[in-house]
Amino acid sequence: MTRGPVEAVLESPEEGGALLDGPSRPLLSLDDMSVRFALGGRRAGETVHAVTEARLELLPGQVLALVGESGCGKSVLASALLGLLPANAWLRGSARVGGADAEEDVELLSASEQVLAGRIRGRRIGLVPQSAATHLTPVRTARAQLAEAVRELRGHEDDGDVDELAGRVGLDPAALGHYPHELSGGMAQRVVVASALVGEPPVVIADEPTTGLDRPLVDRTMDLLGELANRSRGVLLITHDLSAARRVATHVAVMYASRVVETGPADEVFDRPWHPYTVGLLNALPERGFEPIPGHPPALTELDALEREWGCAFCRRRPDTPGVAACDGTPELVSYGTRSVAAHPPC
Amino acid sequence: MLRASGLVAGYERGKRVLDGVNVDLPRGGVRGLAGPSGCGKSTLARVLALLQRPWAGTVELDGSPIRGFRHAASRRQRTAVGVVFQQPRPAVDPRMPLRRVLEEPLRASGERGVPERVAELTELTGLDGELLGRFPHEVSDGQLQRACLARAIALRPRYLICDEMTGMLDASTTAALVRVVDEQVRVEGTGVLAISHDESLLHAWAGDDVIRL
Amino acid sequence: MVELDSGRARPPGGGEWRSAARTRAGTARGGTGRARLRARASVVVLVSLVLAAVLVPMLSPAPGLVDYTSVRMPPEPGHPFGTDTSGRDLFVRSWAGLRISLLVAAVSTLVSTVLGSAVGAVAGSFGGWVDRLLMRVVDAINSVPHLLLGIVIVALYRGTVLAVVLSIGLTHWATVARVVRSEVLGLRNRPYIDAAISAGAGRWWVLRKHVLPAIVPQAVLSAVLLVPHAVFHETALSFLGLGLPPHLASIGNILGDGRAAVLLGAWWIVVFPALLLVATTLAVSGLAAGWRDRAVPTRRSELSL
Numbered sequence: 001m002t003r004g005p006v007e008a009v010l011e012s013p014e015e016g017g018a019l020l021d022g023p024s025r026p027l028l029s030l031d032d033m034s035v036r037f038a039l040g041g042r043r044a045g046e047t048v049h050a051v052t053e054a055r056l057e058l059l060p061g062q063v064l065a066l067v068g069e070s071g072c073g074k075s076v077l078a079s080a081l082l083g084l085l086p087a088n089a090w091l092r093g094s095a096r097v098g099g100a101d102a103e104e105d106v107e108l109l110s111a112s113e114q115v116l117a118g119r120i121r122g123r124r125i126g127l128v129p130q131s132a133a134t135h136l137t138p139v140r141t142a143r144a145q146l147a148e149a150v151r152e153l154r155g156h157e158d159d160g161d162v163d164e165l166a167g168r169v170g171l172d173p174a175a176l177g178h179y180p181h182e183l184s185g186g187m188a189q190r191v192v193v194a195s196a197l198v199g200e201p202p203v204v205i206a207d208e209p210t211t212g213l214d215r216p217l218v219d220r221t222m223d224l225l226g227e228l229a230n231r232s233r234g235v236l237l238i239t240h241d242l243s244a245a246r247r248v249a250t251h252v253a254v255m256y257a258s259r260v261v262e263t264g265p266a267d268e269v270f271d272r273p274w275h276p277y278t279v280g281l282l283n284a285l286p287e288r289g290f291e292p293i294p295g296h297p298p299a300l301t302e303l304d305a306l307e308r309e310w311g312c313a314f315c316r317r318r319p320d321t322p323g324v325a326a327c328d329g330t331p332e333l334v335s336y337g338t339r340s341v342a343a344h345p346p347c
Numbered sequence: 348m349l350r351a352s353g354l355v356a357g358y359e360r361g362k363r364v365l366d367g368v369n370v371d372l373p374r375g376g377v378r379g380l381a382g383p384s385g386c387g388k389s390t391l392a393r394v395l396a397l398l399q400r401p402w403a404g405t406v407e408l409d410g411s412p413i414r415g416f417r418h419a420a421s422r423r424q425r426t427a428v429g430v431v432f433q434q435p436r437p438a439v440d441p442r443m444p445l446r447r448v449l450e451e452p453l454r455a456s457g458e459r460g461v462p463e464r465v466a467e468l469t470e471l472t473g474l475d476g477e478l479l480g481r482f483p484h485e486v487s488d489g490q491l492q493r494a495c496l497a498r499a500i501a502l503r504p505r506y507l508i509c510d511e512m513t514g515m516l517d518a519s520t521t522a523a524l525v526r527v528v529d530e531q532v533r534v535e536g537t538g539v540l541a542i543s544h545d546e547s548l549l550h551a552w553a554g555d556d557v558i559r560l
Numbered sequence: 561m562v563e564l565d566s567g568r569a570r571p572p573g574g575g576e577w578r579s580a581a582r583t584r585a586g587t588a589r590g591g592t593g594r595a596r597l598r599a600r601a602s603v604v605v606l607v608s609l610v611l612a613a614v615l616v617p618m619l620s621p622a623p624g625l626v627d628y629t630s631v632r633m634p635p636e637p638g639h640p641f642g643t644d645t646s647g648r649d650l651f652v653r654s655w656a657g658l659r660i661s662l663l664v665a666a667v668s669t670l671v672s673t674v675l676g677s678a679v680g681a682v683a684g685s686f687g688g689w690v691d692r693l694l695m696r697v698v699d700a701i702n703s704v705p706h707l708l709l710g711i712v713i714v715a716l717y718r719g720t721v722l723a724v725v726l727s728i729g730l731t732h733w734a735t736v737a738r739v740v741r742s743e744v745l746g747l748r749n750r751p752y753i754d755a756a757i758s759a760g761a762g763r764w765w766v767l768r769k770h771v772l773p774a775i776v777p778q779a780v781l782s783a784v785l786l787v788p789h790a791v792f793h794e795t796a797l798s799f800l801g802l803g804l805p806p807h808l809a810s811i812g813n814i815l816g817d818g819r820a821a822v823l824l825g826a827w828w829i830v831v832f833p834a835l836l837l838v839a840t841t842l843a844v845s846g847l848a849a850g851w852r853d854r855a856v857p858t859r860r861s862e863l864s865l
Binding site for chain 2: 067068069070071185211213214215216217240241242243280281282284285286287290291292293295296297299
């Protein structure tokens with residue numbers, strides 16, 4: 001997404017924090033962020049392109065869904081933002097988490113572990129992990145775990161705080177006395193969401209939060225995440241589940257083979273996709289034709305050569321998609337109003 | 348026909364999750380099985396795949412009753428029912444490259460022409476052939492689940508239990524794997540039990556032939 | 561070290577890449593590098609110790625050389641480790657002792673690990689009456705103090721190296737069997753074992769292809785932990801006069817001899833041989849920790865998608 005003129009003005013430090021109404025500063029902005037993994041052992045010399053030149057922005061009130069096939073790099077992106085990448089990862093570009101003004105901005109990719117642990121995780125960025133069941137400690141009650149997070153992030157201990165958190169995620173405070181295995185899947189999920197909210201982070205990242213849940217539970221979790229987005233908070237939802245994304249997302253970013261290939265307001269992208277990959281994903285939904293995209297995603301170690309030859313990494317897999325503009329071979333995102341797309345201009 | 352009648356089963360030393368369940372699975376078609384999580388779908392899948400002994404009730408395979416489960420069932424009986432689980436990662440040995448995952452059923456049964464059949468399965472399931480030398484942690488969930496499906500159909504089972512096979516996969520991989528299974532039904536006359544909580548998936552896959560637990 | 565390590569190679573194109581490792585320096589995530597370093601240091605130390613244990617006695621006068629003109633000499637240039645109560649040079653004698661003790665410990669550990677792993681794996685994967693029978697045998701062995709049982713075995717064939725090896729090996733497999741069995745029980749309900757059974761794999765197939773490769777790291781680890789323990793048992797047996805023949809310079813014999821001398825102020829008789837033993841133990845366990853990391857492929861690579 002390109003910034004409109006108003007947002008561009010707000011970037012300057014003297015005016016940014018003063019304006020309380022109108023479009024606010026982005027909570028999270030990724031600028032040409034790339035992640036590479038240098039492989040070792042048998043595959044020494046190979047480089048995995050996990051994220052390539054990602055440019056994204058998350059504004060307050062938005063639920064930005066990052067969707068794509070498994071292994072396209074979307075979870076790596078989340079790990080990179082939280083500083084949870086393994087030691088063989090290399091990073092380029094920037095990812096800023098926005099504060100009240102530019103002084104408060106923190107660049108995440110170069111931040112030290114001390115900054116990430118002390119100021120970012122839980123405080124500026126809350127994480128809703130993949131599996132509630134494995135995230136909670138089995139030997140302590142939900143209340144004890146929330147109270148610990150409150151003590152750690154708010155510096156004081158108060159049962160009222162815990163009850164208030166529980167209320168916010170629709171959890172009966174009485175249920176907090178239970179151990180994780182005594183909670184239903186839905187309640188455990190709520191406890192995890194509540195613990196992500198303890199530090200009142202302006203950004204909540206949910207990484208595949210509905211894996212293994214059944215449809216009603218997926219819907220409830222999604223609604224809960226949707227409610228988190230408000231005037232001062234945005235949600236980055238990483239998921240492979242298009243129906244779930246569709247339910248709550250205000251904006252969508254589609255990722256294919258390490259690149260964001262299309263972004264825009266959710267209803268527009270879902271109703272009139274521009275990129276052939278987005279078209280393919282939507283046509284694969286059971287209620288929309290159940291037609292798989294032929295072939296498989298390219299190996300992430302060979303993207304360089306593929307892009308040099310084809311420009312658009314998707315077009316070798318499926319060159320022509322009806323209703324989609326022909327490829328112009330440039331993998332970079334190009335903006336058209338509120339939407340942007342790579343390689344396939346709107347037709 | 349794979350038939351289970353009056354099944355009562357539960358977790359090992361745990362609570363009962365199936366109480367008098369009857370399921371018929373005919374050959375040459377896809378039958379859906381829907382139900383919310385925790386209703387015993389996975390336990391039913393394990394019993395039908397002869398991997399767990401029910402507390403009560405009978406399982407009949409092509410007219411003959413099953414007396415033993417797991418290793419107590421004969422190899423012929425076990426390999427007559429293939430199974431694919433929801434999570435591909437715990438379902439493969441982390442020490443085995445994908446090629447050995449695919450070879451396992453063939454070698455364990457002393458089949459001939461293993462490399463040829465592996466190539467065929469790779470083609471059939473749309474697995475990227477270059478990944479055969481990789482270890483499970485080096486490939487994505489989607490590719491790993493393709494390998495698990497390839498393993499399950501390697502010996503051309505007469506029945507195939509897909510226990511939330513696509514629960515962790517994206518839309519495109521889901522549609523692709525469903526096609527692979529449908530192809531087995533068409534070519535081999537496999538009887539498929541498609542277990543899922545996703546009604547729209549089951550409707551698109553099994554039409555109106557969906558039973559509820 | 562980063563540039564030398566192929567696993568940390570900088571991606572091609574542009575110098576502006578930042579390593580995720582550098583920004584996280586000093587955290588648990590930097591641990592893989594330290595573990596690797598520790599494993600490498602262990603290999604170096606262990607190889608030098610073994611080489612010295614083999615070469616020093618070979619290149620020096622016989623360790624049994626008694627010289628009553630120089631008993632209990634403190635460390636000095638001619639005798640870096642001092643001399644013992646019979647005036648024997650402790651430097652040569654300690655290395656020779658390490659060689660014999662390690663040999664006895666290694667062989668007896670091998671015996672108990674192989675036996676214990678086999679029993680544990682069979683008990684765990686077959687279950688039922690097989691498991692109950694084997695575990696009762698394990699209980700029976702564990703209920704008698706190892707040393708006592710060892711003495712009984714060694715008393716039958718006194719004074720031979722084989723007797724000592726068997727007496728240690730046959731008493732320690734029960735512990736290994738227990739560890740391995742619990743590993744196997746943990747594996748038995750893994751979905752990939754289910755998948756193998758469904759794919760027609762028999763009991764032996766599952767045991768050979770899935771269970772054994774998974775328990776080898778654990779078995780090796782418990783074997784390594786047994787090595788120093790076995791040395792101590794050898795020491796105890798020798799001390800009681802039931803172990804290795806007194807003319808063999810095992811660490812146990814040296815320590816046994818030096819026991820009384822310590823009271824006379826000759827600390828070196830005990831300290832130097834004991835130091836060799838401790839160094840060996842640390843090196844072997846460092847190596848085992850590194851090996852365990854390598855044995856699991858997911859830990860081998862730092863990338864998982």
